[in-house]
Amino acid sequence: MGALKYMLRLVSQNLGPVSLALHQAANLYTKSYTNVNHDMRTNGEFYLLDKLARFDVKTIFDVGANKGEYTNACLTKFLKARVHAFEIVPETHAKFISNVRSDRVIINNFGLADRSGTIEINYNPKKDGLSSLIEGTDINKGHWTTRRVEIRCGDEYCRANDIKSIDFLKMDVEGAENLVLLGFFEMLRGNKVSIIQFEFGMINIYSKFLLIDFWKILEGHGFRLGPVMPKGVDFMGYNPRNENFQGPPNYVAVHSSRPDLIDAVRLK
Incomplete structure (x- = not known):
């Protein structure tokens, strides 16, 4: 097992095409395994x-x-x-x-x-399903604007x-x-x-x-x-x-x- 870990480390850190392909495959497998799926x-x-x-x-x-x-x-x-x-x-x-x-x-x-009242929400016409009350995020890129909306x-x-x-x-x-x-x-x-x-x-x-x-x-x-x-x-x-x-x-x-x-x- 120690030798296998050593070989994987060498391959993964050489940043070549094999390393990139393995990284992409492992990332896809991990997302599937952990159900990163909307x-x-x-x-x-x-x-x-x-x-x-x-x-x-x-x-x-x-x-x-x-x-x-x-x-x-x-x-x-x-x-x-x-x-x-x-x-x-x-x-x-x-x-x-x-x-x-x-x-x-x-x-x-x-x-x-x-609480009840009004608040500003961040709104993107092209991705309206991602509208959020949370400020300062840069997760989803795009043109964002604000709307004054009601909360209860x-x-x-x-x-x-x-x-x-x-x-x-x-x-x-x-x-x-x-x-x-x-x-x-x-x-x-x-x-x-x-x-x-x-x-x-x-x-x-x-x-x-x-x-x-x-x-x-x-x-x-x-x-x-x-x-x-x-x-x-x-x-x-x-x-x-x-x-x-x-x-x-x-x-x-x-x-x-x-x-x-x-x-x-x-x-x-």
Whole structure:
């Protein structure tokens, strides 16, 4: 093994064509192995919905609803569910309305955060799905502008709409997931949310909200967490080695009071 490591080191550090080819192949393998994949059809997100379809899912929150692909998938999988969708960017909100036609959807033209009011969001007309409340990022290149948009607190929204519990809370808000979670403090404290899905990636470098912070908050509220893989959720304890911003883009937390849900979506 020592000789093999020595030979690999020599090849990898000579920076020649063989070294480059091996690096590219290893990088591709690593991304596939760790499920660095944003295609919901193959990265496990739609598989997760399939596994949950046999349960009585009635209330879904799609926070960061974008153009409506995820909401439409939920409508197909959960025939009795009502989806509360939130799309904060006016232009993207208009696309959602064009793509989603159902009386089981309540579409809101504001976002959810830790307070109610207005805020500036970074918006790119060519990549509107990457719009973010997080400032100072240079991850996604392009021409960015700002929009003054409305935000509301999740707990306030639930009180105003007489929502007693949330079966599935999906968050895809480009680094502002922690703000959304803080806005649901009362719902989380009261064990009123069964499943939470959130994104994690390089933008969390700028939001300064890491996996350890997700684990602390959600485990503190009785959830079990793990990354979404193509064939289920790999529930695990916190591991600092996963703070590499290059792992699976989606994580799921299921409340420990629902062992039936945990078993249904667990990676087997």
